């Protein structure tokens with residue numbers, strides 16, 4: 001465990017030593033801020049109409065503002081997470097520091113978990129910035145806290161899935177740009193897989209939408225923790241990390 | 256301290272290391288000498304547990320590298336061909352990180368870092384980023400990193416490659432100083448390097464061990480002498496003093512062959528052609544000279560591919576810079 005923490009801290013400090021951390025955090029904060037503002041403006045217009053007796057009976061800030069905001073935030077994650085994961089293995093392989101890690105008394109699992117937690121740490125820092133926006137809502141409005149908390153949990157889990165895929169892809173190449181682009185392409189595929197499903201037959205659609213990462217996010221955004229979704233995300237992450245371990249081991253044999 | 260037994264490594268159909276066996280005693284500095292592509296790096300990567308072997312076994316400080324990798328790795332320090340530095344870390348942060356992952360106890364980390372920085376003379380660069388270090392300093396920080404856990408075994412892959420002559424001398428001096436407290440294997444493709452630093456040499460070529468000897472014997476065999484092989488019909492005993500008396504002859508070795516004749520190996524100083532004198536001495540005593548031919552050592556072929564001239568070291572292209 002000590003080793004995992006040492007490795008995660010090294011990952012995290014290398015993000016912050018390079019421009020990566022500031023770029024992704026800035027990008028994330030900017031886009032999140034934009035969506036926040038747009039949705040808030042929309043929400044205000046709606047409430048205005050409602051107060052004039054033209055809208056629906058009740059205005060729920062959680063449903064009308066926070067849930068869509070989370071959905072939009074997952075889209076931003078789709079863009080920025082490849083930037084976080086693309087260098088994790090690729091850069092170590094290119095520069096030769098992978099020799100240091102693989103000849104240190106560490107297990108592959110420790111190394112992978114260290115990298116995973118390091119990337120999760122940066123992602124969590126990105127999410128932490130958005131707490132400010134939420135604080136504004138809590139200050140001026142009266143949202144329920146529960147859907148907000150589950151929304152963040154969902155964001156972390158969904159990010160975890162992407163990061164585990166990103167680690168796997170980064171472990172396959174020395175070139176971090178290639179890793180980043182392939183990761184983005186794969187994320188996008190995991191994203192749209194249920195749209196593809198809607199053109200296929202009903203069985204295929206059920207299967208594909210089950211595979212879709214974002215499909216499982218809906219309930220979290222609505223404040224529901226469904227064990228099904230939780231199990232899906234956790235097993236997705238574990239499977240991704242498992243494949244990464246396999247890939248690292250195969251590389252080892254190939255030299 | 257290190258036992259390498261029948262090590263074979265294949266990359267697909269290509270055999271990079273072929274049935275390599277040698278051992279290194281505690282406190283010894285062993286030179287691993289061979290031309291580029293001989294399989295030095297591959298062998299070292301297997302010893303350090305970076306990659307598994309296709310066949311064979313490596314035991315480091317009593318631990319099998321494949322069966323107990325963590326135990327073996329705890330006792331090993333490794334400097335790869337390119338020092339594995341993180342460009343955006345300072346030297347001190349980097350060494351602290353390595354100390355932690357190498358299992359140095361938390362309260363000892365600081366002391367160890369200071370100690371290795373002092374021993375490798377990098378203390379004045381402690382707060383410099385690794386990206387901004389010169390080639391010589393990178394190599395030394397690489398060496399510091401290998402020493403951080405005070406390992407029983409040090410594996411150094413071409414530690415002087417790409418350094419300038421002054422740095423080369425310093426690095427060799429450092430390795431010699433370290434030799435007493437660590438069992439060291441260092442690889443090189445430069446012949447004089449081993450005679451200056453190592454107690455013993457393993458010569459490897461095309462993945463096979465072709466000679467194991469002390470540097471003195473090897474250099475003598477290479478530089479100082481030529482060897483003749485003679486087959487003589489004579490009774491033993493008298494032939495050795497008769498031939499050893501010839502000017503220029505440095506060594507005579509007689510081995511009786513099964514058919515009643517004698518096989519004789521004669522070393523002579525280079526530049527002395529002793530063939531006429533040998534023939535005259537044998538025929539003059541009434542013995543039968545059945546054969547006289549120069550022995551071409553297979554070693555020589557290999558040496559031809561080794562860099563013997565140190566000045567050519569600088570002409571080697573430098574490996575690309577790590578990162579800026």
Ligand SMILES: Nc1ncnc2c1ncn2[C@@H]1O[C@H](COP(=O)(O)OP(=O)(O)O)[C@@H](O)[C@H]1O
Pocket residue numbers: 254255266269271289290291292293294295296297298
């Ligand atoms: N990962 C690899 N895949 C395929 N061939 C390799 C690999 N690594 C090394 N080789 C080949 O194995 C041989 C030995 O390489 P190496 O151990 O690096 O030699 P040296 O360090 O003595 O120069 C070379 O012919 C090299 O091309």
Ligand SMILES: [Mg+2]
Pocket residue numbers: 292295296297336412413
């Ligand atoms: Mg090499």
